[in-house]
Amino acid sequence: MRIGHALSPDDVVITNGCTEAFTLALSAVARPGDTIAVESPTYFGFLHTLEVLGLKVLELPTDPVEGIHIEAFARLLDAAPVAACLLSSSFSNPLGVSMPDARKRELLALLARHDVPLIEDDVYGDIHFARERPTPFIALDGGANTLYCSSFSKSLAPGYRVGWIAPGKYAQQVVDRKLAFSLCSPVLPQVALADFLASGAYxxxxxxxxxxxxxxxxxxxxxxxxxxxxxxxxxxxxxxxxxxxxxxxxxxxxxxxxxxxxxxxxxxxxxxxxxxxxxxxxxxxxxxxxxxxxxxxxxxxxxxxxxxxxx
Structure with missing residues (x-):
């Protein structure tokens, strides 16, 4: 709600960190041999997961202030199919990019025209130095074409491995894969973090x-x-x-x-x-x-x- 996009508990799947979240998202929207667009440079964990899943990588030129080069991406989409776009929406690892809202909307419009889902990694969004938190993609498109992934690993404790995904219209595919891959996430770390959040100390x-x-x-x-x-x-x-x-x-x-x-x-x-x-x-x-x-x-x-x- 704070970032402009309310979710119900049924909209969220708890995962073993954000890595499982974007792995579930990728496996829900793509098949081995498909191409996934990523910013360049991008988080090496993304590249490792894409390799293991048998997915091809399309590296998009990225500006440290404006984010990916949307015009270049548009030309690439006209030339070849892309199964999904995997991006860090706030303070990307390693470049630290946080795209301006206007550019985010341009990208969402481009992806919608080509029916390409966006897998959003927002693990750094709460670690902002300005007064306002960056707006995630999911809040700008209402979740219409975005699979939102995040976790507490960067903001609270990496060892708890509590992450989540809001998969939107891909919910059934993600739940099926969650059940197949890990059934459920450990409950005790979730209870510990829930108590901490309820205390107001976050x-x-x-x-x-x-x-x-x-x-x-x-x-x-x-x-x-x-x-x-x-x-x-x-x-x-x-x-x-x-x-x-x-x-x-x-x-x-x-x-x-x-x-x-x-x-x-x-x-x-x-x-x-x-x-x-x-x-x-x-x-x-x-x-x-x-x-x-x-x-x-x-x-x-x-x-x-x-x-x-x-x-």
Whole structure:
């Protein structure tokens, strides 16, 4: 209701995290060999699931502010069929994109014309730094052609694995697959989270978490700017807790990854966010941990490694 789209309990299927939610959605609307459109770069978990399900990937050029290039997507839809579009609607992983509402409506209209369902991943929507939460796609089209997926994994606790899907007109297909794949989700974690939500503590928790993560991202950005090669570019997300770092062309984040691991430093190299292994000169850093001198030192050492490789 807060985001402009009321649901009844019967509209929602509880899942084992958001990963099961979008896996159920994909299996409900597509068959092996079908093509799924995704933003590029996109979350590597999407790519792994698509691969396991035998689905093809159509990578859409994506702007860090405006989101996917809708005009390019329209031309692609005219040329070849697409079974579904899988997108993160708020602060996408890794780029941090949150499409403006006008662009979201353009995309929904395009998908409706071609009868292509939208699978929406909104796990980061509550982690917004501005006053207002971004509007999800489901609230803009009334759920007419959207399968909405989310979870508490990013906002409360990843270990509980409590997610959900609002599949709309695909409800029966999703329920059939939920029963076949996992029957039901564990009840005790749901009871624990339900008690927490009923206590009214969720809003206060989210206010603290947003302040913490926004400050973490500021610390991380400053550390990158002070330590990495001068030509390095860094995303400026308005929510979430990931930064997309673009190093000079020709840079090899895989080689940097191998060298960093030897020092006990880990990050996600850019090519894992692309089915075609693009973005080799990019990487993703997470600000999900409380900022500390140890993390700052790790970023400085990573920057030193990057400067050496750049030379």
């Amino acid at each position: 809003d206060a928790h989210m206010r603290r978490l947003r302040r913490l993560l926004e400050e973490n991202l500021r610390h991380l950005t400053r550390a990158i700017e002070a330590s990495f090669p001068a030509e390095t570019r860094v995303s400026r997300p308005a929510g979430g807790f990931a930064l997309w770092v673009e190093l000079p062309r020709g840079f090899d984040s895989r080689a940097l990854f191998d060298a960093a691991l030897e020092l006990g430093i880990c990050f996600a190299p850019g090519d894992v966010f692309s089915a075609s292994r693009r973005f080799r000169n990019c990487l993703r850093l997470s600000a999900g941990w409380s900022w500390s001198e140890r993390i700052e030192e790790g970023v400085r050492r990573l920057g030193t490694l990057a400067r050496r490789q750049h030379i």
